[in-house]
Amino acid sequence: MQPHKIVSQGEWMAAHKVHLAKEKEFTRMRDRLRAERLALPWVRVDKTYEFDTPEGRKTLAELFDGRSQLAMYHFMLGPDWKQGCVGCSFGADHFDGANLHLQHHDVTFLAVSRAPLEKIEAYKKRMGWKFPWVSSFSSDFNYDFNVSFHKEDIKAGRAIYNYVPLDYEMDELHGTTAFYKDEKGDIFRTFSRYARGDEDIMGTYMILDIMPKGRNESGTMDWVKRHDEYESAERVQAAS
Known part of the structure; x- marks a missing residue:
């Protein structure tokens, strides 16, 4: 942690008022960005996709479950993986609470x-x-939505992630895609975000960002573990 100047209450308040002005400008900028996002063009999804679900095979249209909007988180878990991605698992720990509200909106x-x-x-x-x-x-859903990749496509520069050619070998990556289904049943891809864009779903980070040590990491998520692995890691550390 960097050293901090210890000041009087009055000096503390003055410094925080200056910072608050910047926070408010950031909030206004974020509001403008949200408005611009809502104004982005859409693309019609003409290809038929089917998915395996606990209730059987379903099409993309059926996944909307009677609502007009669908948010899909592309979770990194490949066919030959033994367990899910640590970072995706960290993000997924925030889903259930939010989903309770989303399904009513x-x-x-x-x-x-x-x-x-x-x-x-x-x-x-x-x-x-x-x-x-x-x-x-x-x-082909994951490949079409730029979150799964063939090695030959990466080498040939055909693999696209976060809107640019992927320049390293990774067969699975994460992202979030938003869809809209109109009254006629037509489906549109309205937005996709990838990489650090998904940090917005991680409320833990939002809390850490106001703490004295901040995110306290030397690399993105280098401290994060699957939530059932923290206790075992602490035991190993204590034993050593």
């Missing part, structure tokens, strides 16, 4: 991974999550 939220449904269900049970999670194992 015309938004269906779920996660999607390329792993088979049995593997998804087993990991979901281990972590104690309740949000819906479907498998795109038998479709």
Whole structure:
């Protein structure tokens, strides 16, 4: 932690008022960014995608579950992975509380991974999550939405992640995509974000950002563990 000047209450208040002006400008800038995001063009989803769910095979249209908006979190869990990504698991720990409100505000939220449904269900049970999670194992969905990649596409510069060519080998990455279904049943992809754009879903970070030590990390999420691994890690540390 960097050294801090200790001041009187009056000096503390004056310094924080100056900072508050910058915080307010940041809030106004974020509001403008949200407005610009809502004004972005959409693209129609003409391809038919099917997913494996606990209730059987469902199309993308059926995943809306009677609502007009669908948010899909692309969770990094490949067909041959033994467990889900640590960072995605950290983010997923924030989903269930938010989903309780989303489903009452015309938004269906779920996660999607390329792993088979049995593997998804087993990991979901281990972590104690309740949000819906479907498998795109038998479709091109993950590849079409730029979160799964073939090695030959990466080498040829055809693999796109976060709107630019992917320049390192990774078969699965994360992101969030928003969809809209109109009264005729037409589906549109309205927005996708990737990489650090997904930090907005992580309320833990928002709290850490106002703490004295901040995020207290030397690299992004280098301290994060799956929530059922913290206790075992602490035991190992104590024993050493």
